[in-house]
Amino acid sequence: MKLPKINLVQSVEFLHAWVLAGNSKPVILWGPPGVGKSAVIKALAEELEYGFIDIRLSQLDPVDLRGVPSIDGDITKWNVPSWLPRTETHGKKGILFFDELFLASRSVQAAAYQLLHDRELGDYRLPEGWIILVATNRPEDKAGIIGGSFDSALVNRFATHFEIVPDVDAWAEWALGHDVLPELVAFIRFRPELLHQFAEGGIPKGTVAYSTPRSLVAASDILKLELDASLEQAAIEGALGDSVAAELAGFLNIVRTLPDVNGILRDPQGADLPTETSTLYALASLLGKRADRENFQAALDYLSRTSEEFAILAVAIATARDPDLKATKAYINFKIKNKDINI
Numbered sequence: 548m549k550l551p552k553i554n555l556v557q558s559v560e561f562l563h564a565w566v567l568a569g570n571s572k573p574v575i576l577w578g579p580p581g582v583g584k585s586a587v588i589k590a591l592a593e594e595l596e597y598g599f600i601d602i603r604l605s606q607l608d609p610v611d612l613r614g615v616p617s618i619d620g621d622i623t624k625w626n627v628p629s630w631l632p633r634t635e636t637h638g639k640k641g642i643l644f645f646d647e648l649f650l651a652s653r654s655v656q657a658a659a660y661q662l663l664h665d666r667e668l669g670d671y672r673l674p675e676g677w678i679i680l681v682a683t684n685r686p687e688d689k690a691g692i693i694g695g696s697f698d699s700a701l702v703n704r705f706a707t708h709f710e711i712v713p714d715v716d717a718w719a720e721w722a723l724g725h726d727v728l729p730e731l732v733a734f735i736r737f738r739p740e741l742l743h744q745f746a747e748g749g750i751p752k753g754t755v756a757y758s759t760p761r762s763l764v765a766a767s768d769i770l771k772l773e774l775d776a777s778l779e780q781a782a783i784e785g786a787l788g789d790s791v792a793a794e795l796a797g798f799l800n801i802v803r804t805l806p807d808v809n810g811i812l813r814d815p816q817g818a819d820l821p822t823e824t825s826t827l828y829a830l831a832s833l834l835g836k837r838a839d840r841e842n843f844q845a846a847l848d849y850l851s852r853t854s855e856e857f858a859i860l861a862v863a864i865a866t867a868r869d870p871d872l873k874a875t876k877a878y879i880n881f882k883i884k885n886k887d888i889n890i
């Protein structure tokens with residue numbers, strides 16, 4: 548199945564425009580497990596301050612969606628579930644999110660079809676200000692299609708289809724704006740192939756933990772707990788798998804043994820410059836975390852002595868943490884020299 552491929556940032560841009568334009572037709576996002584499909588849609592609802600109802604269709608029986616029948620004289624009525632959006636309860640505008648669509652049973656898919664096609668289910672009608680957005684895994688992921696195929700009539704109900712693909716630049720931009728640790732972003736910049744270990748599909752049978760955008764966010768949350776070293780490592784292994792966790796631990800050890808940042812900022816031209824690529828990524832992340840209006844220029848002067856990618860990383864981290872740095876002379880001069888860089 549061939550679909551147009553976009554990254555996380557592009558998906559946010561499209562969905563934001565689509566929803567704000569008042570479109571009512573549903574949109575579906577395809578992609579490998581953990582790539583960020585669900586996170587994008589939830590973040591969109593939060594940004595727009597819309598109501599948000601997240602339904603995992605794979606966990607429902609048909610009666611959970613259609614409701615329970617009751618008899619009123621000689622008429623059968625369906626009492627639809629309370630979680631379906633109603634203006635008086637859930638707000639005038641919102642997103643009804645159907646996740647794992649093609650993992651649902653055929654009978655549940657049939658009920659979802661009516662909502663997707665007609666915005667109705669029995670006597671229930673979806674409020675005008677609400678839109679249905681859908682996410683599902685791809686056939687090649689072996690984790691998202693009941694029976695290995697899908698109903699073409701159901702698939703044709705969507706306004707458009709996109710496949711979300713891992714993209715390091717887009718993920719780094721998203722991650723820095725969503726409180727992911729800069730050290731973790733620097734690690735993925737250093738080892739970009741670990742953004743999603745099985746982006747092409749074919750997750751080995753029995754694999755429990757592996758690196759994805761979703762599990763990297765979980766790893767960031769674990770690191771923020773500042774646990775005992777052995778417990779922290781065990782938790783990271785449970786999120787990312789043994790091999791990636793070991794690489795991350797090695798990278799974080801480099802971060803913790805970096806040269807004195809204060810010395811670098813005092814003498815950016817004379818301070819020692821590491822030669823190891825991993826150390827430079829780690830140092831760029833640390834300088835980005837420490838940057839302020841007074842030392843931003845010194846940090847950029849130091850990083851200008853090496854490849855521009857390290858200065859770009861530091862600027863991205865610094866301005867995500869403190870957008871006011873974009874008003875500094877250091878940032879403006881950096882942008883003049885790097886017109887094609889979108890930071």
